[in-house]
Amino acid sequence: MSHDLTSLYAQHIATLRARADKALSLGGFDHLLVAASTPLRKFLDDQDYPFVANPHFRHWLPLTDTPGSWVIYTPGHKPKLIFVQPRDYWHVVPAAPNGYWVDAFDIRIVRTAAEAVAALPKGKRAVIAPHCPEIEGMEVNHPQAVTDYLHWHRSYKTxxxxxxxxxxxxxxxxxxxxxxxxxxxxxxxxxxxxxxxxxxxxxxxxxxxxxxxxxxxxxxxxxxxxxxxxxxxxxxxxxxxxxxxxxxxxxxxxxxxxxxxxxxxxxxxxxxxxxxxxxxxxxxxxxxxxxxxxxxxxxxxxxxxxxxxxxxxxxxxxxxxxxxxxxxxxxxxxxxxxxxxxxxxxxxxxxxxxxxxxxxxxxxxxxxxxxxxxxxxxxxxxxxxxxxxxxxxxxxxxxxxxxxxxxxxxxxxxxxxxxxxxxxxxxxxxxxxxxxxxx
The missing domain is CATH 3.90.230.10 (Creatinase/methionine aminopeptidase superfamily)
Incomplete structure (x- = not known):
């Protein structure tokens, strides 16, 4: 199936870039930052609920289990993926990015969610992310003009x-x-x-x-x-x-x-x-x-x-x-x-x-x-x-x-x-x- 998806994905990412260009211009932003998010911790416990990446993140690439990672899009530039691959012997570590979609991204691998946040660009940022400890103090704004535009066009499947x-x-x-x-x-x-x-x-x-x-x-x-x-x-x-x-x-x-x-x-x-x-x-x-x-x-x-x-x-x-x-x-x-x-x-x-x-x-x-x-x-x-x-x-x-x-x-x-x-x-x-x- 991945062979068939290669050309379809190239068209898909071109469509998403065009939509993001328009959405960012409507809101007056320089960058679109989309978090995969991180797992939600169970109350009074040291275990997490099952993790599912933010749908805006999954819209850009077929990764569903990459907590802490981010997609960065700046108009006129290739999308970037800040990919968290922790040093961890308690859990299975996400494999390095591979497959039909990787050529569409500049990929940087970091070890922690905090490192991923530190790697995000400055400037006027439209940030789409659930609130989580790794981004405390960072403005998660979900700007209405941007999300309205992106949500509307998500209705039309590529x-x-x-x-x-x-x-x-x-x-x-x-x-x-x-x-x-x-x-x-x-x-x-x-x-x-x-x-x-x-x-x-x-x-x-x-x-x-x-x-x-x-x-x-x-x-x-x-x-x-x-x-x-x-x-x-x-x-x-x-x-x-x-x-x-x-x-x-x-x-x-x-x-x-x-x-x-x-x-x-x-x-x-x-x-x-x-x-x-x-x-x-x-x-x-x-x-x-x-x-x-x-x-x-x-x-x-x-x-x-x-x-x-x-x-x-x-x-x-x-x-x-x-x-x-x-x-x-x-x-x-x-x-x-x-x-x-x-x-x-x-x-x-x-x-x-x-x-x-x-x-x-x-x-x-x-x-x-x-x-x-x-x-x-x-x-x-x-x-x-x-x-x-x-x-x-x-x-x-x-x-x-x-x-x-x-x-x-x-x-x-x-x-x-x-x-x-x-x-x-x-x-x-x-x-x-x-x-x-x-x-």
Whole structure:
């Protein structure tokens, strides 16, 4: 893969330099300084939490585990990397920089994070860095004009970034297949998760987020990460929301399965998947993401009616808030260097904020789609006791088949999620393409 990435990376770094030139000129700065950061120490302990480099740092180069290092960019000059390679026999020391990207940088190796800070240039500096002990007393300014510009343009993935996101989806798809196999074999949630890790060939800390592995009613907890050690006495359903990483880029994939013999729930899964593919097809230039989210509510209302859960029009179900009971989260979010990537609400490259539609507080993107953006499309239907009890106390309760609701409660819920690229033509479904390559 690295051979293929060489030319893509050269284009990528040229793009980042051009963006940084403009961002620095907007803020009146001489240098852009980006810290990888350093690990966060556990309270009253001498151990650290797992380290992940600052996403701005990872945007410049494919290094995820280089604490204390810095990227320096000065317009008109080759980017520099101050690379911390400590003298340390307690831990594995980062290998000297190598690979397809090194020719793009002037590289200086130092032994401590403090030495790296001392090597930073003076002058008017735009500094993007989490606060950490090594830079106490140094102005970490995160200048708004600079970060607004950089965040806005991070929405448009370069061909290099898309290549890495395809790889992250390959990792995730491979591991999802192993997880489904473990579910069919009757494994516990923890056993399924361990099968996922083995197939991904990544540790928990290397995954882009904590995996959600829910059997039966646990699927109704949107961020369920408890990992029961023993399997349930009876299998009804399985929901897994888990991704993979590639050089700091994320995939975010969700699938839901019915146990053998549970045909009614399988039919509901099939209807949600058909709806999800319809939403994916609308990931096109100019599409308002909030409008697509609200469209999803209307389509899912039709699904609920088709399966006998509600007896009301789609318009009434949306207006009365009934669909929000069964679909209480947003349709998706931007994804890239971060699972919930930046600038989802930003109005322009100079900042601003586009509010969520009223009544949809958990939507994570309000922009219109444009070529180069990557978003998740993840509709769901859930049977959440707390929300259902609230619905029982509304006038709309009379239009709910509560016996049908009770029949679906043991299954928890359904979510189907793909990572999708908006192009100048038809959308590219990174996730479905990755699964297809496994066949």
């Amino acid at each position: 061909p290099y970034e898309l290549a890495l996101m395809r790889e992250a989806n390959h990792v995730g798809a491979r591991a999802h297949r192993a997880a489904e196999k473990a579910f069919r074999a009757g494994e516990s949630e923890l056993g399924i998760h361990l099968a996922y890790l083995a197939a991904a060939r990544q540790t928990d800390a290397e995954l882009p987020y904590s995996s959600i592995v829910g059997l039966n009613e646990h699927s109704a907890v949107l961020h369920y990460t408890n990992f029961d050690r023993t399997p349930p006495k009876q299998q009804h359903s399985f929901l897994i929301d888990a991704g993979g990483s590639a050089a700091g880029y994320a995939s975010d994939i969700t699938r839901t399965y019915a146990a053998a013999g549970h045909s009614d729930f399988q039919a509901l899964i099939d209807s949600v998947e058909k709806a999800q593919l319809g939403f994916v097809a609308k990931v096109k230039a100019g599409q308002s993401y909030p409008d697509l989210h609200i469209h999803a509510h209307h389509v899912l209302a039709d699904v609920l009616r088709e399966h006998g859960v509600i007896d009301m029009s789609a318009e009434s179900a949306v207006q009365s808030g009934v669909t929000a009971t069964f679909f209480p989260h947003g349709l998706g979010h931007p994804i890239g260097l971060q699972v919930h990537d930046v600038a989802g609400f930003q109005a322009s490259e100079s900042g601003g904020y586009i509010p969520r539609p009223e009544g949809h507080p958990y939507l994570r993107m309000t922009r219109a789609l444009e070529p180069g953006m990557v978003v998740t499309i993840e509709p769901g239907l859930y049977f959440i006791d707390m929300l259902l009890e609230e619905l029982r106390n509304t006038p709309a309760a009379k239009d709910i088949d509560w016996a049908k609701v009770d029949a679906f409660r043991p299954y928890g819920g359904i979510r189907i999620e793909d990572d999708v690229v908006c192009t100048h033509d038809e959308p590219e479904n990174l996730t479905r393409d990755a699964f297809a390559m496994l066949n």
